[in-house]
Amino acid sequence: MKSPPSVQRTLRIVVVNTASGAGEQAVAAQAQRNTALRIGLLESGYDIVASLPADIFLPERIAQIQPDMIIIDSESDARDVLEHIVIATRDEPRPIVLFTEDQDRTSMDAAIDAGVSAYIVAGLQAERVKPVLDVALARFRRERRLLDELSDTRRQLADRKLVERAKGLLMAKNGLSEDQAYQKLRSMAMNRKLKLAELAQRVLDVEDLF
Amino acid sequence: MPLTDCAPLVMASVLGLDEKYGIKLALSREHSWSGMRDRLIHGSLDVAHVLYGLLYGVEMGIGSRAVPMAVLMNLSRNGQAITLSRALAEQGVVDGPSLAAHMRRSRRRFTFAHTFPTGNHAMFLYYWLAAAGLDPLRDIQAVTVPPGQMASSLAAGHIDGFCAGEPWSARAVLDGAGITAATSQDVWPDHPGKALGATAAFADANADACRALVAALLEAGRWIDASAAHRDAAAEILASPAYVNADRDIIAARLHGRYDDGLGRQWLDPDPLRFHADGEANFPWLSDGMWFMTQHRRWGLLREDPDYLAVATRVNRVGLYREAAALAGVAAPSGLLRTSVLIDGKVWDGRDPAAYISSFAGARQRPVFAHGAPQ
Numbered sequence: 001m002k003s004p005p006s007v008q009r010t011l012r013i014v015v016v017n018t019a020s021g022a023g024e025q026a027v028a029a030q031a032q033r034n035t036a037l038r039i040g041l042l043e044s045g046y047d048i049v050a051s052l053p054a055d056i057f058l059p060e061r062i063a064q065i066q067p068d069m070i071i072i073d074s075e076s077d078a079r080d081v082l083e084h085i086v087i088a089t090r091d092e093p094r095p096i097v098l099f100t101e102d103q104d105r106t107s108m109d110a111a112i113d114a115g116v117s118a119y120i121v122a123g124l125q126a127e128r129v130k131p132v133l134d135v136a137l138a139r140f141r142r143e144r145r146l147l148d149e150l151s152d153t154r155r156q157l158a159d160r161k162l163v164e165r166a167k168g169l170l171m172a173k174n175g176l177s178e179d180q181a182y183q184k185l186r187s188m189a190m191n192r193k194l195k196l197a198e199l200a201q202r203v204l205d206v207e208d209l210f
Numbered sequence: 211m212p213l214t215d216c217a218p219l220v221m222a223s224v225l226g227l228d229e230k231y232g233i234k235l236a237l238s239r240e241h242s243w244s245g246m247r248d249r250l251i252h253g254s255l256d257v258a259h260v261l262y263g264l265l266y267g268v269e270m271g272i273g274s275r276a277v278p279m280a281v282l283m284n285l286s287r288n289g290q291a292i293t294l295s296r297a298l299a300e301q302g303v304v305d306g307p308s309l310a311a312h313m314r315r316s317r318r319r320f321t322f323a324h325t326f327p328t329g330n331h332a333m334f335l336y337y338w339l340a341a342a343g344l345d346p347l348r349d350i351q352a353v354t355v356p357p358g359q360m361a362s363s364l365a366a367g368h369i370d371g372f373c374a375g376e377p378w379s380a381r382a383v384l385d386g387a388g389i390t391a392a393t394s395q396d397v398w399p400d401h402p403g404k405a406l407g408a409t410a411a412f413a414d415a416n417a418d419a420c421r422a423l424v425a426a427l428l429e430a431g432r433w434i435d436a437s438a439a440h441r442d443a444a445a446e447i448l449a450s451p452a453y454v455n456a457d458r459d460i461i462a463a464r465l466h467g468r469y470d471d472g473l474g475r476q477w478l479d480p481d482p483l484r485f486h487a488d489g490e491a492n493f494p495w496l497s498d499g500m501w502f503m504t505q506h507r508r509w510g511l512l513r514e515d516p517d518y519l520a521v522a523t524r525v526n527r528v529g530l531y532r533e534a535a536a537l538a539g540v541a542a543p544s545g546l547l548r549t550s551v552l553i554d555g556k557v558w559d560g561r562d563p564a565a566y567i568s569s570f571a572g573a574r575q576r577p578v579f580a581h582g583a584p585q
Contacts, residue, residue: 056321056353056368077356079242080326084354087273087327087511 011137012049013041014067016058016078037071037099044130054078059085067094069137074098095140097133159197166200169207211240212454213357214376214461215286215404216259217444218485220453222430230429231422231537239452242356243326250409251277256416257423259285260407263502267328269525270503272511278410281499281526283424283534285431286403287491289464289483290331290394291379292338294371295364296472299389304473306342306392309371313349322346323355323363323372330404333505334397335373340570341397341554347509364388375403376483377460380470384460389472395481397553400491402498403483413527420527424534428492431485432540441465489540494526497547497560504563508570518563 017034034051041048052061054072058081062070072082082096163185170181189199219237222228228235238255240246243264249255251268262281269279294303303312313320322339324332332354336346346352355363357378363369365387372382373394382388394401406427413420434444445462448454454461463470467482484491499522506512528546535542547560558566 055359056323056355056363059353074245074248075241077241077358079244080354080356083242083244083273084327084352090273 011046011069011133012065012067013046013069013071014062014065015041015048015051016054016070016072016076016082017051034073040129041071044133046130046133054081058082059088063089069095069097069133071097071099074100093140093144095136097136159195159200162197162200162204166203169203211243211246211259211404212456213259213378213404214448214454214465215289215483215485216453217434217448217465218285218427218430219259220447221434221444222426224447225430225433227426227429227433228423231426233419233422233426235423235426243329247274250407251275253409253412256412257282257406257408257420259404261326261329261331262402262405262498263329263333263506264326265405265407266499266502266521266525267506267511269521270506270512270516272328272506279525280408280410280413280420281494282406282408282413282420283427283492283494283531284402284404284498285406285427285492286483286485287400287487288393288395288403288481290334290373290375290403291390292335292371292373292392292394292397293360293364293379293382293388294391295367295369295388296386297367298370299473304389304391306338306344309339309391310342310344313344319351320349320370321351321353321368323353323360323369323374325357325374326354328502328506328511330394330401330502331373331375333502333509334394334401336509337505338373338392338397338553341552361385361387376464377454377456380460380464381456383470383472386472390469391471392553393469393479395479398550399481400487400550402495402501405494410524413530417530421530421534421537424531425537428486428489428535428538428540431492432538435484435486438466486540489535489542492531492535492540493543494528494531495546495548495560496522496526496528497550497558499526500560500563501550501558504558504567508567515564515567519560 015034015038017031038048038051049067050061050065052058054076058078062085070082072079086093086096166185167178167181170176170184171178174181174184176184185196185199185203188203189196192199194202219235223235223237240249240255240258243261246255246258246260247264247268250258250260251274262284265279265281268274268277270276294309298309298312301312303309322335324335326332332352335352339346339350344350353369355369355372357374360369360372360374360378361382364372364382365385371388371391379390383390406424408420434440442462445458445465448461449456449458465483467479468476469479470476486492496519500518503512503516503518503521507515532542549557549559551557556566556569
């Protein structure tokens with residue numbers, strides 16, 4: 001993960017608007033909630049860099065803007081568009097915040113537990129929006145750090161397995177001792193400017209050809 | 211979900227079949243698959259009419275935290291479609307081979323839409339493209355679009371084609387925005403469709419209610435399949451704003467298997483959307499569940515091979531289904547795997563998932579892909 005943005009920097013927040021088509025009444029209700037949310041965000045001192053329509057260009061616009069946080073109505077049919085972005089950019093995840101009319105505290109907690117970064121309840125006072133988002137962001141960053149650490153550890157383990165297998169192969173084929181095999185892998189890697197694990201993978205790939 | 215194939219849930223409720231088995235259905239109209247998934251996971255929905263592939267995506271933790279899921283039955287088969295834009299059709303692009311030839315000549319980027327990254331429509335679209343010699347990861351841009359917006363996106367030229375359920379594919383043809391290039395039964399005859407899904411925790415804790423629900427939905431599917439008059443009645447009810455909120459005639463046409471491809475060809479499909487087919491359409495075959503995992507693996511959504519059979523065995527509740535089928539007087543097959551032949555002539559019988567995936571040239575073991583599971 002890239003280094004976290006400094007605390008002073010304004011957060012870049014994108015609000016996804018809901019497209020029409022779900023019935024006029026529902027659209028009007030969502031538009032009203034959208035407006036209330038934007039006012040709340042602005043009053044809390046957040047910078048909304050864009051208010052994007054939930055259309056076919058949403059993924060491209062999000063890729064261009066690189067927001068720190070995305071806010072979308074939990075009832076919007078555009079949530080699946082966002083889901084596509086979540087899976088397509090899984091290596092650069094960003095917090096997604098839902099806002100909702102659902103006042104049920106337990107379902108919010110459960111949703112957050114299931115991976116949503118935060119819930120904003122419609123009608124929430126402006127001064128409460130900021131702490132909710134701050135907690136969401138802190139939580140998201142902590143989870144990212146833990147996941148990054150986990151994947152680093154997994155990669156190291158996988159690399160070590162590769163080197164062990166390549167070493168075993170050299171020992172068996174060339175009658176080398178373990179230490180000799182390791183030194184040979186190391187010098188081959190240095191000559192080719194490769195990481196030890198990359199070189200090991202190549203040795204194993206070549207073996208697979210025969 | 212507001213789609214033609216939610217009919218068994220709606221009809222079970224309307225006909226009072228739920229109460230016959232001692233349960234009461236409280237239907238909730240959902241707006242997105244993601245929202246439905248979240249509500250299933252946190253328990254504000256108990257059971258859902260949901261994309262079969264999505265349930266396996268959640269089970270395997272693709273795009274969200276992995277949560278053990280349960281497939282209680284298959285609710286429908288066939289009756290989805292792949293639609294190409296009218297603009298492409300006017301250049302002679304009307305099927306997979308002509309699309310592939312056109313794309314090889316053209317330099318621009320082609321965009322195709324489906325309804326959910328791990329869902330049935332994405333997997334059928336990718337399968338169809340690959341069968342025509344196209345690589346869905348390299349040759350096209352794939353996007354997710356809510357089904358109700360497919361026809362307008364196509365008309366506006368934002369997408370070149372899409373794979374979705376009804377009535378949205380028929381709607382695109384009727385609006386003049388696109389043509390039906392293939393039905394989903396062309397891609398996989400008698401493929402599984404929406405499943406009845408729940409979390410494993412709910413299914414375990416409420417086995418009696420789940421059994422009653424499966425029995426009620428078997429009866430509802432049997433009722434819809436029984437006659438054209440029943441399908442007309444179902445179309446009438448589904449058209450209501452409370453359910454699909456679309457024109458009755460658009461829903462009815464393809465529900466009856468009456469197709470119009472937008473190019474002047476009209477036919478009565480022998481294998482249209484079906485909800486029962488004497489129970490053949492409802493059995494939760496382990497091979498069906500495994501198929502979605504093989505395709506998730508094929509396209510890099512799964513980064514490693516799971517124990518396909520073990521996962522399908524724990525997700526698909528075959529035992530519970532058999533008990534429910536006995537309650538509803540529906541015959542259930544004795545096996546767990548079935549044999550299917552897909553559009554590219556490949557045979558899928560569930561016996562060797564790894565060999566099946568290897569048989570698809572080129573696409574396997576792609577290490578880096580923009581889609582995939584955060585692991």
